[in-house]
Amino acid sequence: MAYEAVIGLECHIQLNTRSKMFCGCPAEFGAAANSNVCPVCLGLPGALPVTNRAAVDAAVRLGLALGSAIRGESVFARKHYFYPDMPKNYQITQYDRPLCEGGALPVRLGETRRGFDLIRVHAEEDTGKSFHPERHGDRQVSRVDFNRAGVPLLELVTQPDFREPAECAAFLTTLRRLVRWLGISDGDMEKGQLRCDANVSIRPPGQPAFGTKTELKNLNSIKGVEKGLAAEIARQTRVVTGGGTIEQATLLYDADHDKLAIMRTKEHAHDYRYFPEPDLPLLRVDQAWVAAARADLPELPWDRAARFVARYGLPDYDAGLLCDQRELADYYEAVAARTDGKLASNWVMTEVLRVLKERGWSLADCSARVPAARLADLLERVLARALPGPLAKQVFAWMVDEPGDVDALLARHAVSVRSSDADLIPLVQAALDEHPGPVAQYLAGKTATLGFLVGQVMKKSGGQAVPQAVKELLEAELKKRASAG
Amino acid sequence: MSIQRDDVQKIAELARLEIPAERVERVARELSAVLDYAASLGQLDLTGCEPTAFAPVLAPLRADALDGRRLTPEQALAQAPEGEGGFFLVPPIVENLNP
């Protein structure tokens, strides 16, 4: 019997603010151990938290992008558990009155688009880092570093709306794109800037009640999420079909070995003893703040992609790809504004992305060398049939490394373009004369031979002719010969 | 009594305290005395009284800037019972799971 999986995600987004959530320490990554700490984030006696406005603003922006309701008055709470990387042995988070509630993230799944509903988005502080026990003299010790303690996080909790691991992967890809798009996080899962835990249960299809869920942790890549969930669904299915019952548990997924480890079962469940953080009075985000954040919000990726489809006639897929990064979409649109949108899309997706990939560049690196106007200029030549495609690609490659406009580059590389009829007609004549067979076939109605003839002319031109122009000249000349014949 | 011996053990574990077996009974009695006393709040009319959890003011927010309170690793570790190479050292963490 096939079971249906029910999955809910809990995502943590590490914000890219300058300072930490509740103190003025750098929130940067990679500093020497315990060098980005102060009395507050080290949990020293007497230290008090003060909330970072930029972190709250990031939560408001994400909430608005997701269509969540922004609470005018929200409350920080303390969540208690003892762990060496928790400086105060409680975490300042939000509990029953979070900043953002509801909303949905629209996700493309193949040809369809679906909104996955959210329960909440709230702000909280990150923990420090503790390391696996290691040998130290005659005993074992664990090392602890508090640089990460207090770095701002947003926690996003979804409804249990997912049925397939692939849906979760698509959701995370979309979420990562969104937080980058909004400029609130770098969203790199490998660096822990985007983290994901999943709640999983299975049930017979058609059964409305949920089964017992397990919590899957340590999912540190999007592929890992997909594989870990698949492994856990398979495990639960084996247990249930074998006549067993699922026990509430927390599992760690080891992506390297595709293995699950059960960490904790219900009898050790925590009692977090949440209560309102008395050191932080009510957090008020008033209408003016929300209005300003809304006004400042960029056009969202899915809206922009839809506009690209409508305005430039791009296929859904292409529009989605161009809206993968805000800078890419901006660049595309700047090119499209000066030339044909479809041609611009093809060039940005192939030539520009190829350069980024080959050279390991950011879009900014590339656009600094080939600004949108320079690329548009090139594409206008292509459009006017003044440059053959392969040559245009060559010109683009020169553009990346050299200054100068199209003509200057052609001159510098001693390339002349045979684009005038006067240049091409002798070549067309020669090709027709040299290949009477295909000409006869064409004239007999087998027009497919035209492609062969175009190829011959292109060869004679040394690749410098524009195929469309050659094709038209050939057709005109053949027409002449037909009537003459 | 509001609190039984088992409750004492349970909350002691949550609070990471160890109550010697011979003292559990007494602690249960002392805590119960306070809780029974607190039950007097049941006589107070609390209609329309929302909970007051914190000061009736709004939290001022901090600009996203660095400040001068940062410590060097040496200062951070100066009071640590055990530290080395910029890290705090603790006995092995066996519950290798951070909730």
Added chain:
Amino acid sequence: MSAARDAWRLPATALAEAVRSGGLAVEAAVESGWAGPAAQWEADVRAVVHRDDSARAAGAAAARRLPAEAPLRGVPVLVKDNLCTTDFPTTCASRVLAGYRPPYDATVIRRLRAAGAVVVGKGNMDEFAMGSSTEFSCYGPTRNPFDLERVPGGSSGGPAAAVAYGLCPLALGSDTGGSVRQPAAFCGVFGLKPTYGRLSRYGLVAFGSSLDQVGIFARHAGDAAAAYAALAGPDPCDATTRLSPVPDVARWEHGVQGLRFGWPANLWREGVEREVVAGLEAAAAALERAGATRVPFDFLPGEYAVATYYLVATAEASSNLARFDGVRYGFRHEDSPDVRALYTRTRSQGFGPEVQRRILLGTYALSAGYYDAYYLTAQRARTRIRREYQAAFARCDLMMMPAAPTLAFRLGEKLEDPLAMYLSDIFTIGANLAGIPGLTVPMGLAAADGRPALPRAVQLLGPDDAEPVLLAAGRALEVRGEVARLEARHETEVAWPTKR
């Protein structure tokens, strides 16, 4: 009399004036209390837990370099051991913080130093401010200088006793449920708990965060006002400090003509010692003499406040004290096979029995299944209590009531009965729950057969930001309602303890 040798008898403001005028060196101002009264009393009273002559000298040298206008320049101040200081250990009288030296000064300490005052040491206290007698200290109890068989009150018993015997004219304590006002009453000094949020809590080791407030001990109302003016004000490091302008305590000299003071006599109809009631009557008569009007009414009995407090304060304490785990600072149990054992052993050996009791109580009040019945109910009761005060202050400018139901009690008297100890805070807890200011005003000594004369006192409570009114009334009581003496600064009697 030698000015330098007897400088300790001067009010803080007069001492600062003497330093400003050049008649007294900063060092002499600071050392006078150590050379005279401390030499006589400290060995018996044991008010000071961290003494460091070179740190004290360095503090005096720093004060000497400040401009002459610094309002408290040269004034020695003993500071409760739960306020972070870089030059003295800060241990909260707990083994769990043995030897701890903070890398930062509390905001009130910075402001104290900026005003020219010199921190002369750290005062004894009940461990983590949990207690009403200063008997729950890892350093042993402080004794009341008026009767060494009796407690100085608590939890800020060290600073209260030091001001009482003359070590310093000012001291800082903390008041979560009466820990400044009750020991002030037991030791016969002024004790001000400001409005919640007026003095920064940054660097005050937290007990009950929503209740804690740094408080001021002084021998004179004017000194308390001067210290308040130097310390109060918003702090960007404490989100709970009030941002509105600090009330102007210079108004304290204006007297109490036309003030209405509430007289909730139902509160002391039973369970309050006769001498305490006599103190209230004397104070009321003095205020009336100075032109104030008594407004009798009944008020909510204090038992509800005690019940509320012991759920709210312990819940917050159980959370605030979670950080003491032997990882980053303080005591560590050295023989722990794993980190969980480290926590349990460090905390069980590091915390004393009263602290453990309160952590357990607070953990219970917050735990699953009991949160609504205990913590949430208490927070709702807190709203009710604050409303009761607001309603009372619609009828009067301030309220008078005892600071404690008894005079100073004997050492050991309440040690075995936690609830009885908790009830000694019955008159002070309400102000912390409501966030309002309170002032203990000494009312001389109550003599009795068979025991030394003991200080008696009254407590004045006011609405938010009523510090100027409280201090004005305190000043009127300091001169026993003699209006003619209100303007004469510095010239009031102080009940000094006598050595027997």
